[in-house]
Amino acid sequence: MTPEKLRKLVDDHWPGNVVVSTAGLVAAGMEERVLTSAVRSGVLLRIRRGAYVRGAVWNGLKPWDRDKLLVWAHYESTGGVSLYSHVSAARLHDCQVWDAGRLVHVTTGYANSSTSSGPDVRTHRLPLADGDHVAWLLKDGRQIRVTSLERTVLDCARILPLEQAAIIGDHALQKGADLDQMCRLLAGSPIKRGASRAARMLETLDGRSESAGETRTRLLLRSFGMLNFVPQVPLRTRNGKFRADFADPERRIIVEFDGRGKYSDYRPTEEVLLAERSRESALIEAGWLVLRLDWDQLARPAELRRRLLAMIERSRRLAAISGPPPQ
Numbered sequence: 001m002t003p004e005k006l007r008k009l010v011d012d013h014w015p016g017n018v019v020v021s022t023a024g025l026v027a028a029g030m031e032e033r034v035l036t037s038a039v040r041s042g043v044l045l046r047i048r049r050g051a052y053v054r055g056a057v058w059n060g061l062k063p064w065d066r067d068k069l070l071v072w073a074h075y076e077s078t079g080g081v082s083l084y085s086h087v088s089a090a091r092l093h094d095c096q097v098w099d100a101g102r103l104v105h106v107t108t109g110y111a112n113s114s115t116s117s118g119p120d121v122r123t124h125r126l127p128l129a130d131g132d133h134v135a136w137l138l139k140d141g142r143q144i145r146v147t148s149l150e151r152t153v154l155d156c157a158r159i160l161p162l163e164q165a166a167i168i169g170d171h172a173l174q175k176g177a178d179l180d181q182m183c184r185l186l187a188g189s190p191i192k193r194g195a196s197r198a199a200r201m202l203e204t205l206d207g208r209s210e211s212a213g214e215t216r217t218r219l220l221l222r223s224f225g226m227l228n229f230v231p232q233v234p235l236r237t238r239n240g241k242f243r244a245d246f247a248d249p250e251r252r253i254i255v256e257f258d259g260r261g262k263y264s265d266y267r268p269t270e271e272v273l274l275a276e277r278s279r280e281s282a283l284i285e286a287g288w289l290v291l292r293l294d295w296d297q298l299a300r301p302a303e304l305r306r307r308l309l310a311m312i313e314r315s316r317r318l319a320a321i322s323g324p325p326p327q
Contacts, residue, residue: 158194
């Protein structure tokens, strides 16, 4: 059978979910020989034993969307009996996750079973209190169990480096997570391992950061001791209102994170680029210095610090020459 015929046959028998188990495909009328041929031809991809996704769908996904599908593949292939936690729960809650690995995380209060272990799974044996997890009802009537948003942030903070954990935590705040509740949960938790790390992470969270790059930028500015940079500062220019990612109002310095590139879902149109240049020109005319950052520059903190210090010095010299700019 040609790949085209296989693809049509698979599409005709494909259930509604993006990831489907072997049992689900068989129940939908797909014969085992067709399933085997479809995998060999690349029409289907087996992303975990017993879990499949159509090749065209997988090839069109961003890396972070593929990582989320790996969690669903575990759910489909194990019958949905696990409680998903840590990074996997963050993905299911649609929090931004950066550089946190591809393992599927599950939490259990008992010894590992065949459904909670494997080379692609990290099992955590941790106590769970009432309210620490939720059960979501899926469209097909099944349920998936996930740690609550607040518990997820704390779990991630216990095992991840600060940057990765704060990215999840910042986005969780935007999605409605309660910082006070997280502090109470941590204070009353019987889990001592990673508690001090989680407490330090909670102190750094700021729901005003709108992307992983902005969180990383804020943490770098903090590590440099440059605490005068305020997130999401509204400014007026001759071209209208502008909201700076970070601004130091006293020194009149703006830091903008440019997320376009390998972690962005879009490419700017020429019209958008022209509008950005026009806004930046208006800001410069108003006496602001503007520094744009991208992902590669965030990976070179020493160089970034030197650039910022040079801009601060330039601001000082301009102020000495012309006096304080109008507010």
